[in-house]
Amino acid sequence: MGKNIVEKIMEAHLVSGDLKEGSLVSLRVDQVYTQDATGTMAWLEFEAIGLDRVRVPLAVSYVDHNMLQSNFMNADDHLFLRTAAARFGAYFSRPGNGICHQVHLERFAAPGLIALGTDSHTPTGGGMGMIAIGVGGLEAASVMAGMPFEFTMPKIVRINLFGKLRRPYVTAMDVILTLLKMLSVKGGVGKIFEYGGTGVKDLSVTERATITNMGAELGATTSIFPSDENTLRFLKAQGRRHQWIPLEADEDAEYSEIIELDLSEIEPMIAQPHSPDNVVPVRNIKGTKVHQVCIGSCTNSSYKMMKTVASILKGRTVHEDVTLFINPGSKQVYEMLAHNGDIETMIRAGARILESACGPCIGMGGAPGSGQVSVRSYNRNFKGRSGTKDALVYLASPVVCALTAIKGEIVDPFEAEIPLEEVNEPEVFSVNDNMLITPKKDRNIKIIKGPNIKEVPVKEPLEETIQAEVLLKLGDNITTDDILPAGSQVLPYRSNIPEISKFTFKNIDESFYSRAMEAKTKGGGIIVGGENYGQGSSREHAAIAPMYLGIKAVIAKSFARIHRANLINFGILPLLFSNPEDYESIEKGDILKIETQAIKNDQRYTVVNLTKNKSFDVYSNLNAKEKELILIGGLLPYVRNKVLS
Template identity: 45%
Template sequence: MGRNLARKLIESHLVHGEMTPGAPIEIRVDQTLTQDATGTLVMQELEALGLDRARTEVSVQYVDHNLLQADEKNAEDHLFLQSACRRFGLWFSKAGNGVSHPTHMQRFGIPGKTMAGSDSHTCAAGALGMLAIGVGGLEVALAIAGRPLGLRMPEVWGIELTGRLPAWSSAKDVILEVLRRHGVRGGVNRIIEYHGPGVATLSAMDRHVIANMGAELGATSTVFPADAAVRDFLRGEGRQRDFAVLSPDPDADYDLIDHIDLSTVEPLVAKPSSPGNVVPVRDVAGTPVSQVVIGSSANPGLRDYAVAAAVLKGRQADHSVSVDINPSSRQIFADLTKMGATFDLIASGARIHQAGCMGCIGMGQAPAVGHNSLRTFPRNFPGRSGTAEDSVWLCSPETAAASALTGVITDPRDLGIEYPCLELPEQATVNTEMLVAPLPTDQAAREKLVRGPNISALPDFPALPSKIEVPVLLKLGDDVSTDEISPAGARALPFRSNVPKLADFTFGQVDDSYASRARETGAHIVVAGQNYGQGSSREHAAITPRYLGLHAVIAKSFARIHWQNLANFGVLALEFTELADYDRISPGDVLTLDDLPNALRSGPELRIRNITKNEHYRLRHRLSPSQIDAVLAGGQIPRLAQNRPDT
């Protein structure tokens, strides 16, 4: 059998390991992506690692998440990030230039390259035939420093696409169909590779929509071939020289297979509060809506805004609905305006916001309690919108625009109007003035980091003790997201560079007493269900609980990125061997692990004793020898410091 594209990309970048699913491998990283909600920690980690200059082909720092400047905190962090880019040799994308993923695709994405990004939606770059993987910030810092990226070799899940999308269905409905079939855990430890004749009917930005939300399936990455659609996209961006044809072999083999006939895809919507809670729009038609938001990295293309503008053109949004438009990049906003579509949106009653993530990360546009918000976003985890008791639905731009007109969730096929025929420009309005290039090496070496008072030092975590005897401070259910561990939103995110202050928000979405109880208790354990830590890659969800005394998390299973982040910052991630043991543990139980170094190094299984109930449970870990050393040392940074020749 022939090779699939994902295996070709891995093989061409393989540094260590065997390409057997589940086996540890290391791959060379060509590019990195960081954004401002995670980048400040990455820059502090580069400083802690003693980096002189970035050793990747391209590394770019974007300012796209924390754009609201209600006080000085976000502005000071932007200055810090720009100074760090000058010091370490990274590109800097200024505030308002655009959301990292579509902007990177427009300006830096190259077929066949690998990329590590400190954002879980980094996988969107797979639309261009890249192998792009979302990871924690420390992995990105190490990649910038020239180290390979370590991961478990994923299975490759081939999804064959045939047919063509019908009117009123679009790429968002395709990925919602995959989520409807397989849920938020369906892609765990897998790369999703789309292939088949239906791929050719999707533009590069359509593919971005699908690849972006592979993260919601828990997938390691998503890959599309680089074909005529990718060539046309790069030509339109003035970068045709970067194009290369990439495809799977005609007889490519896949570890798992699925098939979607695009002609059968109907308008879909994800109900609150999970991207996997997907139903046909007609099943929930008539549900009142008070807010419609169009934008985000999940629907970032010019087409996505233009089709909504065409639906709204000459019509007025329902008086009960607030329509908000978040342009995904300044370039796309310029092209939308040249088309006249921006004026159609304004005339319909829509509010136009700056180019950035905005409401997707809860940075503004928070909905009212008890009212439905319909969004073209990738996530609707509880509280992510900035409203603790939110009701957020996910949909396509077509469904969003139709619902804005009627004031209720509406299948766009039922509007009774003709599907818009769009004429999009072949050449984009390319403007690189808001991208600041790296300084020459000699000049960069003289740069100093600009630190505002809200930027704390990285916490200095001590080594784990050889014996852990601590209480269970919190017990959680399945699919707890990093938004619920360390929240997004305008209240918390301005403190992302101030770990002591950010720690006050830890687990606030699920238990607002956790932070104060953790400060009183000190060392403790958290118990959780399946897929613990799904969603955002933010390291803060590992760092702030660790700062508050978290020694271990015992879960039925972990999301990939968060599991890695826990290991990086000295938190022991353990899984139940017998899932029923989860039910035997209660909050307040005191658990003990004796001779921890020997227990971890003697094999993947160990036993923990519940002193309170006089019971033992069998657990397992998936840590490599170097990760065991890191956890015991208090994290990867102290482990690396121990091994430096000059220490």
């Protein structure tokens, strides 16, 4: 039987398991990369494992998210990341070199490889014909320590492209927005999208990368394109011809589903507030008044797209009611635009040129005014992400964005008064890796940690008896934001668990931190939750901080999948009520006693409520690996044990 591209790559990297949908597989990983917002913790975790070098062929530490240096903290983080990369044998991409996914695509991504990144848009690399998956910091640290990457095999869905885009009016951004309209933000959950068909050759590597980048918005594990002549052309233009291999699915390859998409029928699309799948044709809302336009990000920063934007802005002026921000995604693109006079064109038109970084995409500067409309070539438009809670953020192609910036209202490119021209991909990119610091051989490099960077706390092995106080009793659908809020007050402490822990459950119960610290000295705390505990962002800190505060177990009616995994990774026992009605019998302040030996047997535990003199049953549903993790205190001691023994 023939194989699809995903199977071909995974088979070449298989350590154990079966590539059948739903099976647990372990894979060898070629590349791991981190960005600063998640990377500081990943590198602290790697340090805590205790190895002196990374054990993957390539590791890169990027700085792109937190670039605003309004005090010492970000600058200290950048120095920590630089010295940690030097110490542990990773490349360091200096602040200013660009957004991790754009730079990685340009300089490191290669067909046939497997890469992990500590950012949800890591699948951008799929445009190059590689399997690129976003993971948490601790998972990245454990793979950098030489552990295989373990995950449950998703469904492989083929997206068959045919026809040609109606260029220059329709772009790759419109392809992925069309798919979001068709499939929704949940349409890719548990799936890998593999693109194929005759339409693939109509798309360049950077256009494919736009599509795989926003596969993350479909909820997909990742997305991938074949490696063909266009891939070869891009690698050649980057001076990396030698890294090309051809890669395509066999004729008789099998898929769990096939979706057909005619590129010639796609029209300019736009996602309306507040979800990337709230998509309509641009023509439906043309004329909507706009106050801000942002062009760039890891989704739409290719040289071709930026040059297209410059060609629209040339000789014109940004509308007087509009602020136009442009953040080219990499130094390479920025430098080429500067060299060719395009930056001058943009500045002359009135654009505000930002550095090569995430910037407004992550609410680091460039927040719209209250209630204002912002049209962005970015990938996310959730409420408040821009930094302004009541802003109305739309997502569209750079072509729609540039036309809109000039007119002051949303423009359908087919009706634009400005003549559009098709820009070609460059034959040669300006390659200058002077902002990439190569790994050092010297192992005596000192890792420099500013006062805001603290060691990662590591949990002790599971106690035989947990006797602890119920510190909080919560309702249904508690989010990781409820557990540990984000935002500019909290984020600067991401490398300082003792400090960030002070924000735990702060929006629910101001006194939680002090009560937890007190309980910690008397045996720790327990959280009681309702249904879907820990939904929302995959934020690891929502498990690390409670662990640091001495939370031993969370008893809930059900858990959100990723948060449950994070609890286990940090040694907190996730327990489910055998009879959900027992939830009613517990009150805040009760002292519960749990004998944990049950973990080895049938995993049904009897919980004795010492305060109420009652007992009830719970269970933990742990698989063999999860049991090991909980027993030893979490993934960090588990990996340390494996790699150092």
